[in-house]
Amino acid sequence: MDRSETASAALAGLRGAAGVPMLLTAGGMAGFGALAHDTGFSGWQAVLATVAVWALPAQVVAAEMYAAGADLLAIAIAAALTSMRFFPMAVALLPGFGRPPGGMAGRLLQAHLMSATSWAFMMRPAVPTAPRPRLAYHSGFTLGCISVAAAATLAGYHGAAGLPGPLALGLLFLNAAFFMVLLADSRSRQALLAVALGAVLCVPIHAVLPEASLVLSGVAGGSIAFALGDRWRRRQ
């Protein structure tokens, strides 16, 4: 494995990200930037959130709950519940890189750069399968996306501040639109049940306990769907 081969795999990763993955990332992160402005973050705090959290749901949950006046523990629990998906994703993705340079630090870096978009992309057959080129491809892909995301966050932040009112409201709508489509795309009946329960339970719970409504609706909806789904599964 020579250096030019690694470089060309990294470039291929960057080219793979250019297009739909970067557009989706930019749209979502511009929406987050607008929300961050609306809720009182500073511009650099919004960009820090994008680069260091690098998980749109956790970022939006944190900004939304901050605006609602929730305390740090509630925000931590809600963010952790939305980010749990990275655990099975990392378990499935990282072995393909073999032993990355830098040992555990290198492995943690790749786990941080990974996103739902990059993860799905890495499962495609066009991506190299040998460990070193695969690692280089993933690095090129994700570093490209995270750079675009940082710029889009700042653009959304300043867009919300400076654009005419209607356009700023359009930016604010982006997050919810992306999440709706993501949720509608869940293929299993059990996941759709969890989605429906979470949405329906949120309204009454919010009326009583506004600060905890995200976590409570999530845990209640998820647990009911889990219990019912396992019963379905057993009957089949």
Next chain:
Amino acid sequence: MTDALAVVLVAVAATFVWRALGAVLVGRVDPDGAVVRWFALTSYALLAALVVRLLILPTGSLGQLPLWIRLGAMAATLAVWWLSRRSVLPAVLAGTLCIVAAAVVLADG
């Protein structure tokens, strides 16, 4: 009032802990186990609740628009997503255009 920087750092820690756990436990856990499935369903339900909070019970500027417009934009997003055979970009654009157009009309009227 909680400090915004502390909120960002809490979100960083709450996300990184899962990535790190995955990196440490590679090869030693079953990614399809019951605990992982419960967490996945819970995060779906939580995201659905988040959409409801963002659009139906908004705390910020989106609350300036009447509820029926927000619901209409949600319906437009999902309808275009369905009609375009599950493509994300046209769906998101359609819903966003609804919001922008409604806000323009309301501002003029």
